[in-house]
Amino acid sequence: MxxxxxxxxxxxxxxxxxxxxxxxxxxxxxxxxxxxxxxxxxxxxxxxxxxxxxxxxxxxxxxxxxxxxxxxxxxxxxxxxxxxxxxxxxxxxxxxxxxxxxxxxxxxxxxxxxxxxxxxxxxxxxxxxxxxxxxxxxxxRRFWPLFKRVRADIANKNIGRIQQVACYYSNGLYNNAGHTIDAILFLLNERITKVSGVENTFNPAHPDGDINIDGILETKSGIRIALQSFDQRAYAIHHMQFFGTKGAIKLLDHGFSAEWSTIKGDAVIPVFTVRHRAHNKVSFxxxxxxxxxxxxxxxxxxxxGLTNGMEVIAVLDALRRSAAKLGKEMLVRYS
CATH class of the missing domain: 3.40.50.720 (NAD(P)-binding Rossmann-like Domain)
Incomplete structure (x- = not known):
């Protein structure tokens, strides 16, 4: 045909x-x-x-x-x-x-x-x-096989219950942290309900009208996410780390690479050991x-599409409102 x-x-x-x-x-x-x-x-x-x-x-x-x-x-x-x-x-x-x-x-x-x-x-x-x-x-990143695999691993609790998430971005909250927020919504498959954020005044590298904000976000189930901005003039970054009770997953190199770790339980103090690495060679x-x-x-x-696009902006707007109030906790207003 x-x-x-x-x-x-x-x-x-x-x-x-x-x-x-x-x-x-x-x-x-x-x-x-x-x-x-x-x-x-x-x-x-x-x-x-x-x-x-x-x-x-x-x-x-x-x-x-x-x-x-x-x-x-x-x-x-x-x-x-x-x-x-x-x-x-x-x-x-x-x-x-x-x-x-x-x-x-x-x-x-x-x-x-x-x-x-x-x-x-x-x-x-x-x-x-x-x-x-x-x-x-x-x-x-929603279209990439590597992200779909990580989403399935989190849903199947292959790294246990998620305890914390740490995310790093550069070059503007709306410009690039939106990618981070959307990836969180996709990978955890739940909404972010409240945020607190402060402007990173030491980091002026962002498009006109944008802002760099460091913040703490919380999902409906109580997962806490740390969001930190970096100076694009030094280097670009888009990293995410998911820490579970049985292991961890790191998404590195702007999402092109991933690293799975498990907990080495025979040590006096349990530590992470890298179990697997993968690389995603795809077009943006x-x-x-x-x-x-x-x-x-x-x-x-x-x-x-439209639905997740509006959800991302709702979170970004809440972070901006929080920063304007010097870090006051804000509920995310979904329309």
Whole structure:
């Protein structure tokens, strides 16, 4: 049976949209444009950016695509099956609404969903309409086999009851800690209910309008999570450690590697000993595209979309409110 091919456009030709395609340090495809251009079932037909210089540079990288300064014009003329939104968070809502009104089949959006939970709430009505498109939010670790394996190990209590979780991020609460929060929600399979946080004033490295916050989070079942920010100017980091009563799991190297440890019980003082290591060689971008096509064809809900996107922002907003109150404990407001 012959499978359909889908056309796609990328709105936003920055690093994630297009420029990272030349970064040899990552597994290809390295950008959303690269994923569409090299996909066996997809065709990159257009690139969009309001910055002429950035658009021209992206056009050189992908010479067979048409270039547009206007997203509305590109969607109207190209009538794509897939729209990828790789623009700053403040533009996401309006671009999602535009794509939905235009009748596209699939939307892939970069994180975070919106600048705040209040703004993200408006999307519920947008996607409640009949025949609304598949919507995939690129919290890509949900698509990775290594994370699915760790989730199963935690659920099956292979490391016992979770006692503590420690997480480390860099380059902004909304920009990158959102990945950490989403991974926690996915791996523990439960909501975070309350948080307390303080601004890390020694760490100014973050995108404009963002903030770095160190905090303590607590899940519905009482698991406590330590969240700490690092200075991106020194190095980037995305590490997570889950400590159970029978062992531990570490997710390292931005989630590409994992390490399982068990407790060496014959010692005078029980200590951890590494039992197994694994490496996940995957693309940051391919998973979202594969998920969008899978959900469209099988008419299923994506593992990362509107629901978890709104949950992540609710936690981030609570941390920001707590930091504004000098660490006062805040309940997470889920809408």
């Amino acid at each position: 012959k499978k359909n091919r889908y056309t796609g456009i990328v709105i936003g030709c920055g690093a994630i949209g297009a420029r990272w395609d030349t970064w040899e340090g990552r597994t290809a495809p390295r950008s959303h444009a690269g994923a569409l251009a090299r996909g066996k079932r997809t065709e990159l037909v257009a690139l969009v950016d309001s910055d002429r210089t950035r658009l021209k540079e992206a056009g050189i990288m992908f010479p067979r695509t048409r270039l547009y300064l206007s997203a509305e014009e590109a969607i109207k003329k190209e009538k794509p099956d897939i729209v990828v939104i790789a623009t700053p968070p403040k533009t996401h809502i309006s671009l999602i609404q535009l794509a939905v009104r235009s009748g596209v089949k699939m939307i892939i959006c970069e994180k975070p969903l919106a600048p705040s939970a209040r703004e993200a709430t408006s999307l519920r009505k947008v996607f409640a309409r009949p025949h609304s498109p598949v919507f995939v939010l690129n919290y890509q 971008m391919q998973g979202a595209l594969n998920e969008a096509i899978r959900c469209y064809e099988k008419k299923t809900r994506p593992v990362s």
